[in-house]
Amino acid sequence: METGREDEIVDMPMSPPVVGSNINNDFCHHKEFMSQTYMQNKYSEIDIDTEDSNFDQNRPLPIFLKFEDVEYKVRNSQAGSGNVVKSMMSKLTTHLTVEExxxxxxxxxxxxxxxxxEILALMGPSGSGKTTLLRVIGGxxxxxxxxxxxYNDVxxxxxxxxxxxxxxxxxxxFPQLTVEETLVFSALLRLPGSMSKQQKYAKVDTTIKELGLERCRHTKIAGGYLKGISGGERKRTCIGSEILVDPSLLLLDEPTSGLDSSSANKLLLTLQGLAKAGRTIITTIHQPSSRIFHMFDKLLLISEGYPVYYGKAKETIEYFSFLRFTPQIPMNxxxxxxxxxxxxxxxxxxxxxxxxxxxxSDPSKVVIEYLQLKYKSLLEPKEKEQNHRVASTPEHLQLAIQVKMExxxxxxxxxxxxxRRTYKARRKEYFDKLRLFQALGIALVLGLLWWKSSINTEAGLRDQVGLAFYICIFWTSSCIFAAVYVFPFEEYYLVKENKADMYRLSVYYACSTLCDMVATVFYPTFFMLILYFMAGFNRAVASxxxxxxxxxxxxxxxxxxxxxxxAAIMSVKRAGTAATLLLMLFLLTGGYYVQHIPKFMRWLKYLSFMYYGFRLLLKVQYSGDQLYDCGSMGGCRTLQSSPTFDSVNLKGGLKEVWILLAMALIFRLLAYLCLRVRIVGRKN
Known part of the structure; x- marks a missing residue:
């Protein structure tokens, strides 16, 4: 909402009440003549500019948008058991009533x-259906x-x-990116491949200047508890990421919210410049200043889902004056x-x-119904007639709009x-001081607890094997919980960018999983370099x-x-619960707490990668022929004879490597498929 007093106080024309049918005829005849002349001029301008039938698909394509009798309904969540009982009791109600x-x-x-x-403004009170109409128009x-x-009659x-x-x-x-980085990555991904990098950077620079973002171009977006750019700057950055690719049809939902009067005015001037270059622009707006209001070419006023005015913005006051609605005080x-x-x-x-x-008995309801009725009788028939009478869009524009852009x-x-963008956006998480301190602290604590442990006795062997299993638990839990929240947290970014076809979903997933491997490799390596030699494991380099x-x-x-x-759950709360249950299942079937699982439950361990990982860790750390417990009465024994390795053949080869590799690939394939189902479902 704009609050500049100079813009808001504007004297409205105080036309005297006019009575009789001549009101309708005079106003509609004037509107019909002006609209018809205006549309003919528009078509002739575009015909001149686009007479080449081999239209370049990378250039902004002129779009003539028409919408007629648009209706939208949603399933009533209030229709619970009470409504069901009511509908069952009233068998004689009509199908229409049931649908309502x-x-x-x-x-x-x-x-x-x-x-x-042209710029079309969709106005109306909150909940009137402005954003819904915008989303319908945007597909x-x-x-x-x-x-x-x-769109061009298609x-x-x-x-x-x-x-x-x-x-x-x-x-x-993305909160970790700066304003400039956000726009640069959007330009690199969305601008035509025929443009050089220098041209794309120049386009970003121009967009930043147009939107007045020079002061914060190197400031992080941040947000929430992190200090970053202001709310108005965030809005302008969102708009910049769209307008820098020169869309043919630009739809904006409340673009001036959070902006002061001066910034909002600059933004509308930018939109006017885009419109004059041949773009079609539609924006929802709640309560603009007087100056911004007069920048719109057309206005659609909606009340409770019904239109009450559609036409030129500058003719709105004239229309309502004809209907004998005039302000009694100076009013925006x-x-x-x-x-x-x-x-x-x-x-x-x-x-x-x-x-x-x-x-x-409600005066407001009477007024709204009256305005809706007048629109139906005065404006709607003329608008429909004009839409049908206007010349068809040139054939080459109809064909061009059906050519899918590669x-x-x-x-x-x-x-x-x-x-590069994924790494920059998640870099702080990859090299988080708290995470580094956690790995260092736990490694030191475990190293001191198992300081130079040995396997000379059965008790010492059990202790060292217990440490090996704890290491499996620690890194299994750390990596699962680090990965399970990635897609739920980034769902909104992913849905938005996929709706704009910025990149292939397979590219996003490959970048996400490979960049996350930076932390997946770094922290366990750092951890093992500290713990391994403190705990007295096999000192051979190969081991x-x-x-x-x-x-x-x-x-x-x-x-x-x-x-x-x-990817399967796409919910932060439910994903954490699922990860906890998964970890507990793997923990119990990992082969340490319960080595001899009953036959009817034994299949669970074959689904647990911790089971294979723990077995592999024992095989690479210990040799079946290695002697231990030489100080006992029975003399030296081989490690394979220890009860600890009853269910593990230390000489059984390293088949677990291939099983774990297969599991890693299968998990990622399933993750990608789940992600595709979720995102493509939201996208369409």
Whole structure:
């Protein structure tokens, strides 16, 4: 909401009440003539600019948008058991009534059109359906939608995805990246491959200057408890990531929220410049200042899902004056319109005859119903007639809009760009001081507890084997819990960027899992370098390297399992619970606490990678022919004869390596498939 007093106080035209049918005829005739002339000029301009039939798919494609009788409904969550019982009892109710009980109508028949060079503002009180209509137009809502939405006289198709920019009301930005880094990575991923890197960086620099982000270009986004850029700067960064790729159709949801009057005015000037270059722009806005209000070409005013005005923004006051609604005090036009849309007419003169013969005692409801009725009888028929009468879009534009744009870069190029961004975004997590202190502290504590332990006795052997199992538990739990939250936390970023077709999902997953291996390899290595020699394990270099590789293999497999459960569940709370249950299952079947599992439960251990990892760790650390317990009455014995290794053949080869590698690959394949189902489902 803009609060500048100079902008908001504007004298409204105080037209005298006009009575009679001439109101309708005069206003509609004037509107019809002006709209028809305007659209003819628009089409002729675009025809001149696009007469080449071999339209370059990388250039912004002019889009003529038409929407007619758009309706949208959602399943009524309130329709619980009470409604079911009621519907069962009333067998004679009509099918329509049952449908109304089951569904709630959000949009109730909206018609309009907009072409290149125009900015359409969707206004209305909160909950009126502005954002819903924007999402329908952007192709993000397809189920339970009725009506007709066409782009250059063609229905929505996948080819349009990368021609539509969508700025959501929520700021979805990586907190660890700076403003410039955010825009640079967006440019590298989304701008055409025909542009050089220098051109892409220049485009970013221009966008930063246009949006007034020079002061914070090197500041991290941050947010929450981390200090970073302001809310207005976050909004401008979101808009910048969309407008820097020059979309043909730009949709913005409350772009001026959180901005002061001056910043909002600069933003609208930027949007005007984009529109004049041939873009079609639609934005929802709640209560703009007077100056911003007059920057819009067209306005759609919605009340309770119904349209109450559609036409040129500068003609709104004239239209409502014809209907004998005039402000009694100087008032911002947007404030005047919102008061009408909510039925709050305390400072507005209204036709006295609208309250006659009305059953409702609520004046606001009477006003809204009257405005809806007038729109249906005066504006909607003319708008529909004009949409049908306007000349068809040139054929080459219809064909061009159905050509699917290829990826702007190859798989490998996307991988290199996204790897850099993923590393920068997660770098703080990879080299976290607390995590480093945890690995160091636990390694020192374990090293001191098992200081120079030996396997000369049965008790000493059991202690050292117990340490080996604890190491398996520690790195299994650490890697599972580090990986299980990754996709649930990044779901919003991933959904947003996939809807914009910024990159292939396979590229994202490959970058995510490979970059996370930095921490998966670094911390266990650091941990084992400290603990191994303190605890008195086999000092041979080969044994140390094999032990370290075994721990790393366990950690990598655990990471894959965590990713799989995180991608399958996609919920921070439920993912943590699932990871805990998974860890407990692996812990109990790992082969240390219970070596002889009953036959009917034995199959569980073959699903546990901790079982294979623990067995492999024992094989690389100990030899079956190695002697121990030489001081006992029975004399020296081989390690294989110890009860500790009853279920482990120390000479049985290293088949566990291949099993763990197979598990690591299977977990990652399943993680990718789960991620694809989740994201593609949200995307479509």
């Amino acid at each position: 009980d089951r569904y709630k109508r959000i949009l109730k028949g909206i018609t309009g059109s907009i072409g290149p060079g 993000r809502l397809v189920d339970n939608v009725k009506g007709k939405v066409t 229905r929505f198709n996948p080819a349009l995805k990368r021609r539509i920019g969508f700025v959501t009301q929520e700021d979805v930005l 036009p947007a404030e005047f319109l919102l008061d009408l849309a909510t039925g709050q007419v305390n400072d507005i003169s209204v036709p006295p005859d609208i309250f006659q013969d009305q059953e409702s 990826w702007t870069s190859s798989w490998l190029d996307q991988f290199m760009i996204l790897s 140390f390297l094999l032990t370290l590789l075994t721990i790393l293999l366990i950690a990598i497999t655990s990471q894959g399992a965590g990713e799989m459960f995180g």
